[in-house]
Amino acid sequence: MKKILTGGVGKVEVTGTVKALALDGIDIVVSSDMDAAMKLRVGQADFYLGTCHTGAGASLGVLVGLMGQPACHTFGRSVPTEDEVNSLLDQGKKVFGFSMDQIDVIAPLIARAIAARA
Amino acid sequence: MNTTLAAGANLDFSPAQQLTVIALCALTAFISHMALAVFNDGVRPFMLDFIQGRSTRSATTAVSFGLSAGFIFGLGAPMALSTGVLNPWLLFLPTDILGLLAPKKWIAPILGGAWGAVVVFGLNGANDVAHDLPVDFLTAMQQMSTPILFLFTLFPVLAITKQFGRVWGGVAGVLELALVVMTMKIWPNMFAGALAMAVGVLMLIGLAIAKDVRERKAARAEGGGVEEVVLADDPMASLFSSSAARLRKFLPLFMVLGAGVCVLAQMHIFGGGEATSFLIAKGHYSEAAQVDFYRVFGFIPLIATTALASGAYGIAGFTLVYPIGYLLPNPFLAAIVGAAVFAVEVLALSYIGKFLGKLPSVRDSSEHLRSAITDTLQLAILFGSLMAANAMGAGLGILVVGGLYLLNEAMGRPVVRMAAAPAAVIVGGILLNLLYWLDLFTPIKG
Numbered sequence: 079m080k081k082i083l084t085g086g087v088g089k090v091e092v093t094g095t096v097k098a099l100a101l102d103g104i105d106i107v108v109s110s111d112m113d114a115a116m117k118l119r120v121g122q123a124d125f126y127l128g129t130c131h132t133g134a135g136a137s138l139g140v141l142v143g144l145m146g147q148p149a150c151h152t153f154g155r156s157v158p159t160e161d162e163v164n165s166l167l168d169q170g171k172k173v174f175g176f177s178m179d180q181i182d183v184i185a186p187l188i189a190r191a192i193a194a195r196a
Numbered sequence: 197m198n199t200t201l202a203a204g205a206n207l208d209f210s211p212a213q214q215l216t217v218i219a220l221c222a223l224t225a226f227i228s229h230m231a232l233a234v235f236n237d238g239v240r241p242f243m244l245d246f247i248q249g250r251s252t253r254s255a256t257t258a259v260s261f262g263l264s265a266g267f268i269f270g271l272g273a274p275m276a277l278s279t280g281v282l283n284p285w286l287l288f289l290p291t292d293i294l295g296l297l298a299p300k301k302w303i304a305p306i307l308g309g310a311w312g313a314v315v316v317f318g319l320n321g322a323n324d325v326a327h328d329l330p331v332d333f334l335t336a337m338q339q340m341s342t343p344i345l346f347l348f349t350l351f352p353v354l355a356i357t358k359q360f361g362r363v364w365g366g367v368a369g370v371l372e373l374a375l376v377v378m379t380m381k382i383w384p385n386m387f388a389g390a391l392a393m394a395v396g397v398l399m400l401i402g403l404a405i406a407k408d409v410r411e412r413k414a415a416r417a418e419g420g421g422v423e424e425v426v427l428a429d430d431p432m433a434s435l436f437s438s439s440a441a442r443l444r445k446f447l448p449l450f451m452v453l454g455a456g457v458c459v460l461a462q463m464h465i466f467g468g469g470e471a472t473s474f475l476i477a478k479g480h481y482s483e484a485a486q487v488d489f490y491r492v493f494g495f496i497p498l499i500a501t502t503a504l505a506s507g508a509y510g511i512a513g514f515t516l517v518y519p520i521g522y523l524l525p526n527p528f529l530a531a532i533v534g535a536a537v538f539a540v541e542v543l544a545l546s547y548i549g550k551f552l553g554k555l556p557s558v559r560d561s562s563e564h565l566r567s568a569i570t571d572t573l574q575l576a577i578l579f580g581s582l583m584a585a586n587a588m589g590a591g592l593g594i595l596v597v598g599g600l601y602l603l604n605e606a607m608g609r610p611v612v613r614m615a616a617a618p619a620a621v622i623v624g625g626i627l628l629n630l631l632y633w634l635d636l637f638t639p640i641k642g
Contacts, residue, residue: 110560110563
């Protein structure tokens with residue numbers, strides 16, 4: 079079971095979107111950047127999905143500072159392919175930021191990729 | 197129609213105003229070059245790596261450009277063109293980029309100042325040209341102000357609903373509606389949403405604080421203390437305190453920055469938020485101050501935590517200097533007050549961070565507030581843009597503007613959704629003028 083936390087402007091929508099997929103092996107919960115950073119550090123959660131207007135700043139919030147740049151990836155306003163998401167997960171990325179008007183596309187993509195590994 | 201026309205047409209910058217804009221842009225570019233502050237909240241988290249030397253100036257510039265370009269051309273420019281009023285996206289996002297781009301310290305203020313000059317002279321020129329066109333799409337864009345103002349009033353209701361559920365949301369909705377109706381009846385000269393918005397925001401903050409206090413009590417009752425232990429060896433605390441110390445070292449520079457931004461707001465040639473430019477353009481300064489004041493609550497936690505995490509502050513601080521500036525009687529007072537506000541903000545930053553750490557629901561509220569601001573403005577700006585399309589080209593206008601908006605959606609939103617509709621109005625306006633010259637379109641008389 080992989081635990082995903084959400085934060086940022088569209089956190090309720092991201093959680094709702096992923097829950098609606100009813101994927102096995104993942105648990106997604108509304109959180110916030112600061113709480114998520116602490117939980118990811120101590121292993122109480124596995125991934126963080128953040129959203130904001132630009133897809134980068136507010137969405138990642140303090141996570142870049144606390145988790146380090148290597149653990150974080152922002153899609154900015156671009157829409158990734160399934161392969162890109164998989165290769166990012168292979169690289170050990172745990173924190174993803176994307177733009178809130180692309181939640182409906184990107185959130186399921188990441189959630190499915192994580193579920194496939196759970 | 198006549199009053200809106202006047203508001204859009206008579207905005208010529210005085211030499212003093214032009215100098216202020218140019219000087220302020222030079223200063224903000226310099227501050228961005230020093231990595232002391234950036235306007236784009238999205239860029240701030242990337243500044244830590246830059247400050248600590250783990251990422252290069254060019255890489256950081258690329259991040260800044262990538263995250264800001266859409267907002268400069270999609271939001272800042274159309275907003276400034278349609279209102280004749282400057283905004284932070286048009287002024288400060290480019291100076292973020294130019295400051296970071298500058299290879300030498302002394303080049304940054306030159307690039308920033310040059311951008312300021314381009315904006316003040318270019319905006320006037322573009323504004324005059326556009327108003328003289330057969331299809332005056334800038335005047336048509338004034339149509340946006342009504343939906344923006346009235347729908348913006350509802351943003352606390354949406355935030356309350358998202359955070360505290362349907363019942364509280366319903367209560368807030370009924371209360372706000374009643375207050376709007378009452379305000380219209382009793383104080384017809386006041387902006388109808390002013391009181392409703394104030395009550396809505398207070399209600400949200402009250403609910404959030406009550407929830408946090410309740411949960412802290414509950415945690416303490418079941419033998420709390422756990423939270424305190426976690427905080428003791430907290431990597432967040434050490435990161436936050438070193439960032440706060442870095443910013444405090446440059447306090448005098450931040451005070452100059454605060455003075456500059458406050459003076460700009462005081463001159464009434466600048467609107468800080470999405471809704472505010474339209475209000476400033478119409479001379480509704482106290483309403484603009486209220487709108488920007490409530491907006492502050494959605495941004496304080498975001499700006500405080502990203503500043504403490506990255507060691508770079510916001511160009512406009514907590515944006516409190518906007519509403520204060522609109523209301524002050526003269527630029528000299530604005531300079532003094534702006535400097536004082538920034539001094540207090542920078543000095544209080546680490547306390548605010550600690551305080552917010554203890555109030556998770558309040559931080560939550562600010563995210564819901566920003567989300568609600570986006571939701572209300574998205575509908576308002578889309579609807580207002582279609583009204584503008586109708587005003588400038590009736591059915592054909594709606595077809596072009598609505599069509600461009602839908603096309604942007606279908607293409608996966610290359611233009612930020614918020615900015616897609618106003619950008620479509622400008623493109624549509626240019627297209628209608630071309631059709632007029634080709635004798636294929638007769639302008640609608642306003």
